[in-house]
Amino acid sequence: MDKVEAKRFKDLLTEKRDEIIAKAKQTLEEDMTLDANDLPDEMDLASSEYLQSFTFRLRGREKQFLDKIEQALGRIDDGSFGTCEECGEEIQAKRLEARPETPFCINCKEDQERKERAFG
Numbered sequence: 001m002d003k004v005e006a007k008r009f010k011d012l013l014t015e016k017r018d019e020i021i022a023k024a025k026q027t028l029e030e031d032m033t034l035d036a037n038d039l040p041d042e043m044d045l046a047s048s049e050y051l052q053s054f055t056f057r058l059r060g061r062e063k064q065f066l067d068k069i070e071q072a073l074g075r076i077d078d079g080s081f082g083t084c085e086e087c088g089e090e091i092q093a094k095r096l097e098a099r100p101e102t103p104f105c106i107n108c109k110e111d112q113e114r115k116e117r118a119f120g
């Protein structure tokens with residue numbers, strides 16, 4: 001994967017991340033048990049400390065999805081993005097296009113799902 005492509009996926013992932021955070025922030029603000037004054041008016045996304053304490057409050061799917069995105073961003077930085085974590089093959093471009101946060105190629109993902117169905 002060349003730098004231009006990596007940059008594009010990085011933008012894509014960052015966009016997705018910001019979207020989830022914005023939605024989650026809204027949810028938190030609507031949650032009356034939480035003091036909305038604890039949340040800054042403008043979220044400073046560069047403040048990783050704040051982001052960490054914020055994501056700590058997220059639960060379930062949002063949290064998992066956010067973790068996947070963070071990991072994918074990490075893989076872009078260390079240059080392993082686009083390579084399947086399971087078999088080491090390149091992940092299909094189409095698949096990355098649809099789910100840039102995925103660490104697995106379609107074959108490994110299908111294997112996993114088969115196993116989950118069989119044992120889960």
Ligand SMILES: [Zn+2]
Pocket residue numbers: 084085086087088089104105106107108109
């Ligand atoms: Zn694979």
